[in-house]
Every structure is written in C-alpha cells, then in structure tokens.
Amino acid sequence: MTAARTAILQRLRAGRGNQPLSPPASDFSVVRDRDWTTAEKLERFETMITSVNGEVHRVAEDRWVDHLWALMAAKGLTNLLASPETSVGREAWTRQRESGPRLRAYDSPIDDWKPELFNNVDAALTGCRGAIAETGSLILWPTVQEPRLMSLVPPVHFVVLGADQIYATFYQALAEQGWADLGMPANALLISGPSKTADIEQTLAYGVHGPRELVVLILE
Amino acid sequence: MSLAPHSQEVRHFHPRVRSALDNPQIRSNFRNAMDGLMSKRQNAFNGWDLESLRDLGAAVRLRALSRLPELLEQLEDNCSRQGIRVHWAETGEQACEIIRDICKARDARTVIKGKSMVSEEMELNHFLEAEGIEALESDLGEYIVQLAKETPSHIIMPAIHKNTAEISELMHDRTGTERSHDVAYLTAAARQQLREKFMKADVGISGVNFAVAQTGTLCLVENEGNGRLTTTVPPCHIAVTGIEKVVEHLEDVTPLLALLTRSATGQHVTTYVNMISGPRKADEFDGPEEVHLVLVDSGRSSIYQDQELMDTLRCIRCGACMNHCPVYTRVGGHAYGTTYPGPIGKILMPHLMGLENTQDLPSASTLCGACGEVCPVRIPIPKLLQRLRKESVDGDSLRPSVVRGHGVKRNWKERLAWNGFRWLFRNPRRYRLFGSLLTRFRWFTPSQVGPWTRYRTSPKPAAKTLHQMMNERTRGGAR
Structure with a gap:
C-alpha cells in the first residue's frame, strides 16, 4: 500500500507546512532523580512487588538452590523448566536431588511441544537483567536459553535476582544499561507480579493467562 | 470506511441516554466502578510531583506530533530492518483488508486477539468473520463482551457495565460454565477455554500502546498475559495502531508509562510491559516467525491539519477522562454509541465519523472541566468541546473547516x-x-x-x- 503511505505522509506534511510546531523542552528529572541507597532500593522493590502479590525471599548466595527445592516441595510442584546453560539454570541442574523435582530444558522449538508446555510444566526458573525499585518490576530479555514463554506459560515462575542489580527507576535502567545503543532484543519485558485481571466487577483474580505465582529469590 | 452500523446508533443518542438513566443496574455498576477508579488514581500519584509529570507527558507527546511524518518514516525503517513488515492504511476498511490478506496468505482460519481499541474502531472482528476467519478476543473483559455480542463500554475495562451475576449467567449460556459468583472460578474457567484457542490460533492480533521510532519497538501494556500470549504463541503476529501512537525515543516511554497505568487503573505499573522489536530469530525456540505492523490513519491526518484540534492526537488512551466524567458515570459507555465513549470520544469521534453523525456528542457535557484536569497529557478537552460546538453551528462558507459535518446543527x-x-x-x-x-x-x-x-x-x-x-x-x- 505505497499509495496509502504517500497520501498519509503528504497530508501530514501539508498540515504542518503552514504552522510549524515548537514543543516545549522535555525535562526528565521527575522520572529520573531518586537518591535511594542500595538498601532503600531493595526495600522499595520488595514492598512494591509484594503489594501486587509477588512473593519475595532474600537468601544467601550459596543457599538459594536449597531454598528453591524447599519452596517447590511446599507448593507441591513436581517439575521445573530450567536452562542447563545459564548461570542460574546450571546451578539448579548441578544441584538436582534424587527426591526433588524433575528438571527439563526448553531445548526445542515451541511448535514441537506446545501441549506439553501448556499442560504439564509446573514451574519455570529464569534469571533476569535487574529490577526497578520504584514499581517493583523485574527486567527480562528472553534469550535462546531462556525463551519468552518460560516466564509466561507455567503456573509458577521463579526468578533469581542479585540484590545489587536493582535500579531506582525505569529511566535509570534504560540509561545505565544503554538499551537504545545496545539495540533492542526481539522481546524485552518488565514483569511486576503474577498475571491478574479485575475485569469481572473489579474483583482481583490471579493467574488469568500467565503465572498464578511469581516468586523472586533475591541473592544477598 | 463503512460507518453504517455506528452512525445508525449514534443518531439515537438521546433515547439511549434516557434508557441508561432509567436502568438502576447500569447506574450502580458505573457509579461503583468510577468511584473506585478515581480514588485509586489519586493514591497512585501520592508522593509524585504530578504537575511536572503531566508537563513532561504533554511535552513528549507534542514533540512526537511535531515530527510525526519523520518519526513514522524512522519507525518504518527501523522496524523493516529488524524484520517487522510495515503496512499503511488510509481507512479502517483498508486496514481490515491488509489484515485479511496477511491471514489469507498464511491460510489462517483462526485469529486470537489482544485488546485493541483501533481494531474496535475499524470493526475488524465483523470484517474477518464475514471473510470466514474466526476472531476471538482473549482479554477477559473483551471475551465477556464478545460472548454477549456487545461492544466495550469502557476503553480499559470493556465489561465494566456487567456485574458478576450477569457474567456468570452469560458464561453458563454460551460456554456451559457452571453458574458461580466466585470470580476466581469464572476467571479460571475462561483461562481454560482460551488456552485451547491460544495453542491452535494461526494469527495473533494486538494493539500498540507506544511505538518507538528510535529503536523500532512496539510497547504493549497489560495485566493478564493474554497480550504476551497473543504476540508470542501464534506463528504470525499483526500489531495494529493509529499513526499517532509513535514516540521519538525509548526514554520517552518512561513518563508515558508512569502516567498511563496510574491514570487508568491506579496501578504503579501493569503486570507486563511487553516490548517487541522483531520476529523470532533463527536460533530462537519461540515467538512469531512473522511480525506485521499496520499503521492506520482513518481521519487522524485530517485532525493534524488544525493546530488546536491536533491536541486530540496526544491521547494515550488511559480512560481517566471518562472515569472522572459526571456524564459518563451516569449514562455509561454504551449510551454514546461510539467506539470511544466519554470526553475523549466526544472530541475524537466527530473527526472519525463527521459531526453530521455525532452532533449530540460535543453538547453532552457539563463543561465542568474534570476531564481536562486529570488528563495525563494535558489535552484541553473542555476547550476542544467548545470548539466542536462552535463548528457544529458555524455555517460560514468563507471559513472552511477540517471538521467534517461543519455547520450541521445550524438552523x-x-x-x-x-x-x-x-x-x-x-x-x-x-x-x-x-x-x-x-x-x-x-x-x-x-x-x-x-x-x-x-x-x-x-x-x-x-x-x-x-x-x-x-x-x-x-x-x-x-x-
């Protein structure tokens, strides 16, 4: 539809021709400036994500896998989708227990095992690229090892986050990680709590399409 | 653009208002919902310098509009380079045809949809169904509205006009779900019904909240996860958006996101902010193989011809104006008979459909100014309502206007x-x-x-x- 393209752009340019616009300057300080310490950011992140039903556990760096197995047992989860190739996933794979949950990898295209993923996977484990204190959001850039649906289809999603990986605001995360210069991945996500809806008479219900539970393990 | 079904309805504005006012169920559903939304919004901005944030929101949108044709070209370049195919449509009908052709080329029989107001505007579902393609809404509110064969009554909460009992009855009739007043049960039932559809759908269609020109990124904001499933599971994803949704830089998204979710539902952020910049890469295991972006004009470039009316295009579709509108709260969304109800509908629909079809809308306001006060991007809605009132009675042929139906009320x-x-x-x-x-x-x-x-x-x-x-x-x- 190049005709439509030409016509639309022509109309827009003609409209502006007789009235050049000079928009006011954009002052980003209101979404940028926060002088929170690392401890404050951690505190704030935890408050915000738990306020939307996210679950947070602060654990020692060398104990998190044990903690994960205990949580899974308590929740009655029998299998876990985890990458054997990421640093987070590898730890889970190497410290697997005989009596613990069965691990499986997302190692073939979704088209090959859609019903299996949709119906038989209890939980998934992923890392993240940091978090945002202000809104209690996790930053995920799905990868070949940890594809998009890992954080979406299984009913429970475990995420491992370093306590020192928390940015104050979304603006700071974008700027400090240099998203625009890096080039965006095919998919980037902010995840803030489990899937929810209030479409029936404004009553909150969780797990409508995505995970019912979001569990964040913060490594200290 | 075929406007027949809409324009018939819009003309009967007054009888519909009367019957809405006489319906205590509708009045209490809306009153309760709007009261809740207003206080949630207020709490969400606690501790914020809201006026500075609104200044920034308005500045970002104005900057985008001031460079609209250039940004659209930049968006197209970047998207194409990253593998997203970009299409342009002058009318809603053209956009429907583009989408149909993409579906036909893939032999698609079923389409799953994430929430998209522009697709409501162009009546995409009817169009596709007439072409033998099943289009199923997956947002819970939209799913309910579709089961009831109705249209959304609110742009953020489509099924706000129904209470739990009505929804339970509806789901029982249409899907055989056990009757229940337990919202968690009804939600789980809908999840199960829709999961099957997600697995089988040939194409996913979504809207766009912000399109970033600098990086060729489509941002989608949602809570349920249906938007992510729609844009990830089917092998083909079609995003459809009005041409005004473009912003210049990635950082421009940050104030708009902060304003959008808080203004709409009083949330600090939605559960998911989904940023899509391309289709599945060769070595990836999921995501759509094909991603299309359909840019829809449908009257927007005419609004762009007038510097005052152009402010309408700043809108980020949060719905705060309707939540705070004394008229909307009393008559509900369906009384307007237009895709976009409430104050934003009253200033937008006359452009999309012509004043001759929407002449009662600009007058259906008390001009109390609440909509302008809460608008996150400072659209002067009351001023624009007055402008459109003037347009509707001004018959001076020496003063041509970009508004279709100019002078329609002159007698x-x-x-x-x-x-x-x-x-x-x-x-x-x-x-x-x-x-x-x-x-x-x-x-x-x-x-x-x-x-x-x-x-x-x-x-x-x-x-x-x-x-x-x-x-x-x-x-x-x-x-």
Missing part, C-alpha cells in the same frame, strides 16, 4: 433569532421600543418552550425594563 430559526437580536440591539430607539413592548405583553410569553421547559419554568420578561426602573429611581429621589 434557520436560530439564525433568524440571532439576526433579529442583532438588528434590535444595534439601535437604541429600537432597543427601548422592543424592551417596553416585551414588558407590556409579558403575559403572552408561552409557558412551554420546547426542551427548556421540561425541567424548568418558562422565562418571563420583568414587569419593567432596567431603563424604566433607573428612571423612576433618579426621578423619585428614592434614596
């Missing part, structure tokens, strides 16, 4: 009255003579003067004119 009786008024008031003797005639024959004024006297008493001239009274005072030395 000879009103024109005669104003011309007579002008004639009388231009000459002091005529004016005094007219005044004294009015006072003398005041008992002849009719007691019924059309709609005015339905709720008010008829106005009656005073017994004496101001001139007469002043004359008596000074002569009589009453002080």
Whole structure:
C-alpha cells in the first residue's frame, strides 16, 4: 500500500507546512532523580512487588538452590523448566536431588511441544537483567536459553535476582544499561507480579493467562 | 470506511441516554466502578510531583506530533530492518483488508486477539468473520463482551457495565460454565477455554500502546498475559495502531508509562510491559516467525491539519477522562454509541465519523472541566468541546473547516433569532421600543418552550425594563 503511505505522509506534511510546531523542552528529572541507597532500593522493590502479590525471599548466595527445592516441595510442584546453560539454570541442574523435582530444558522449538508446555510444566526458573525499585518490576530479555514463554506459560515462575542489580527507576535502567545503543532484543519485558485481571466487577483474580505465582529469590 | 452500523446508533443518542438513566443496574455498576477508579488514581500519584509529570507527558507527546511524518518514516525503517513488515492504511476498511490478506496468505482460519481499541474502531472482528476467519478476543473483559455480542463500554475495562451475576449467567449460556459468583472460578474457567484457542490460533492480533521510532519497538501494556500470549504463541503476529501512537525515543516511554497505568487503573505499573522489536530469530525456540505492523490513519491526518484540534492526537488512551466524567458515570459507555465513549470520544469521534453523525456528542457535557484536569497529557478537552460546538453551528462558507459535518446543527430559526437580536440591539430607539413592548405583553410569553421547559419554568420578561426602573429611581429621589 505505497499509495496509502504517500497520501498519509503528504497530508501530514501539508498540515504542518503552514504552522510549524515548537514543543516545549522535555525535562526528565521527575522520572529520573531518586537518591535511594542500595538498601532503600531493595526495600522499595520488595514492598512494591509484594503489594501486587509477588512473593519475595532474600537468601544467601550459596543457599538459594536449597531454598528453591524447599519452596517447590511446599507448593507441591513436581517439575521445573530450567536452562542447563545459564548461570542460574546450571546451578539448579548441578544441584538436582534424587527426591526433588524433575528438571527439563526448553531445548526445542515451541511448535514441537506446545501441549506439553501448556499442560504439564509446573514451574519455570529464569534469571533476569535487574529490577526497578520504584514499581517493583523485574527486567527480562528472553534469550535462546531462556525463551519468552518460560516466564509466561507455567503456573509458577521463579526468578533469581542479585540484590545489587536493582535500579531506582525505569529511566535509570534504560540509561545505565544503554538499551537504545545496545539495540533492542526481539522481546524485552518488565514483569511486576503474577498475571491478574479485575475485569469481572473489579474483583482481583490471579493467574488469568500467565503465572498464578511469581516468586523472586533475591541473592544477598 | 463503512460507518453504517455506528452512525445508525449514534443518531439515537438521546433515547439511549434516557434508557441508561432509567436502568438502576447500569447506574450502580458505573457509579461503583468510577468511584473506585478515581480514588485509586489519586493514591497512585501520592508522593509524585504530578504537575511536572503531566508537563513532561504533554511535552513528549507534542514533540512526537511535531515530527510525526519523520518519526513514522524512522519507525518504518527501523522496524523493516529488524524484520517487522510495515503496512499503511488510509481507512479502517483498508486496514481490515491488509489484515485479511496477511491471514489469507498464511491460510489462517483462526485469529486470537489482544485488546485493541483501533481494531474496535475499524470493526475488524465483523470484517474477518464475514471473510470466514474466526476472531476471538482473549482479554477477559473483551471475551465477556464478545460472548454477549456487545461492544466495550469502557476503553480499559470493556465489561465494566456487567456485574458478576450477569457474567456468570452469560458464561453458563454460551460456554456451559457452571453458574458461580466466585470470580476466581469464572476467571479460571475462561483461562481454560482460551488456552485451547491460544495453542491452535494461526494469527495473533494486538494493539500498540507506544511505538518507538528510535529503536523500532512496539510497547504493549497489560495485566493478564493474554497480550504476551497473543504476540508470542501464534506463528504470525499483526500489531495494529493509529499513526499517532509513535514516540521519538525509548526514554520517552518512561513518563508515558508512569502516567498511563496510574491514570487508568491506579496501578504503579501493569503486570507486563511487553516490548517487541522483531520476529523470532533463527536460533530462537519461540515467538512469531512473522511480525506485521499496520499503521492506520482513518481521519487522524485530517485532525493534524488544525493546530488546536491536533491536541486530540496526544491521547494515550488511559480512560481517566471518562472515569472522572459526571456524564459518563451516569449514562455509561454504551449510551454514546461510539467506539470511544466519554470526553475523549466526544472530541475524537466527530473527526472519525463527521459531526453530521455525532452532533449530540460535543453538547453532552457539563463543561465542568474534570476531564481536562486529570488528563495525563494535558489535552484541553473542555476547550476542544467548545470548539466542536462552535463548528457544529458555524455555517460560514468563507471559513472552511477540517471538521467534517461543519455547520450541521445550524438552523434557520436560530439564525433568524440571532439576526433579529442583532438588528434590535444595534439601535437604541429600537432597543427601548422592543424592551417596553416585551414588558407590556409579558403575559403572552408561552409557558412551554420546547426542551427548556421540561425541567424548568418558562422565562418571563420583568414587569419593567432596567431603563424604566433607573428612571423612576433618579426621578423619585428614592434614596
């Protein structure tokens, strides 16, 4: 539809021709400036994500896998989708227990095992690229090892986050990680709590399409 | 663009308002919902310098609009480079045809949809169904509205007009779900019904909240996860958006996101912010193989011709104006009969459909100003309503307007009255003579003067004119 393209752009340019616009300057300080310490950011992140039903556990760096197995047992989860190739996933794979949950990898295209993923996977484990204190959001850039649906289809999603990986605001995360210069991945996500809806008479219900539970393990 | 179904409905604005006002169920559903949303919004901005944030939001949108044609080209370049195919549509019908052709080329039979107001605007579902393609809504509210064969009554919460009992009954009738007033149960039932559809769908169609020109990124904001499933599971994803949704830089998204979710539902952020910059890469295991972006004009470039009206295009579709509108709260979304109801609908729909089809909308306002006060990007809605009122009665052919249906409400009786008024008031003797005639024959004024006297008493001239009274005072030395 190049005709439509030409016509639309022509109309827009003609409209502006007789009235050049000079928009006011954009002052980003209101979404940028926060002088929170690392401890404050951690505190704030935890408050915000738990306020939307996210679950947070602060654990020692060398104990998190044990903690994960205990949580899974308590929740009655029998299998876990985890990458054997990421640093987070590898730890889970190497410290697997005989009596613990069965691990499986997302190692073939979704088209090959859609019903299996949709119906038989209890939980998934992923890392993240940091978090945002202000809104209690996790930053995920799905990868070949940890594809998009890992954080979406299984009913429970475990995420491992370093306590020192928390940015104050979304603006700071974008700027400090240099998203625009890096080039965006095919998919980037902010995840803030489990899937929810209030479409029936404004009553909150969780797990409508995505995970019912979001569990964040913060490594200290 | 075929507007027949809409324009029929819009013309019956007054009877619909009457029946909405007579329906206590609708009134209480909306009252409760809007009260909740207003207080949630207020709490969400606690601790914020809201006025500065709104300034920034408005500045970002204005900057984008000031460079709209360039940004659209940049968006197209970057998207294409990253593998997203970009299409342009002048009308809603053209956009529907583009989407149909993409579906046909893939032999698609079923389409799953994430929430998209522009697709409502172009009545995509009807179009696809007529072409033999099943289009299923996956947002829970939209799913309910689709089961009921209705249209959304709110742009953020489509099924806000229904209560739990009504939804339970509806789901029982249409899907065989057990009757229940347990919202968690009904939600789980819908999840199960839709999971099957997600697995089988050939194409996923979504809207776009912000399209970033700098990086060729489509941002989608949602809570349920249906938007992510729609854009990830089917092998083909089609995003459809109005041409005004583009922003310049990635960082421009941050204030708009902060404003959008808080203004809409009082959330600090939605559960998911989904940023899509391309299809599945060769070594990836999921995501769509094909991603298309359909840019829809449908009247927007005409709005762009007028610097004042152009402010309408700043809108980020949060719905705060309707949540705070005393008229919307009482009559509900369906009374308007348009895709976008409430204050934003009243200033947007006349452009999309012409004033001749929407002449009652700009007048359906008390001009209380609440919509303008809460608008996160400072759209001067009350000012634009007044402008459109003026447009609808202005019949001066020397003053052409970009608004279709300009002068539609102009009528000879009103024109005669104003011309007579002008004639009388231009000459002091005529004016005094007219005044004294009015006072003398005041008992002849009719007691019924059309709609005015339905709720008010008829106005009656005073017994004496101001001139007469002043004359008596000074002569009589009453002080």
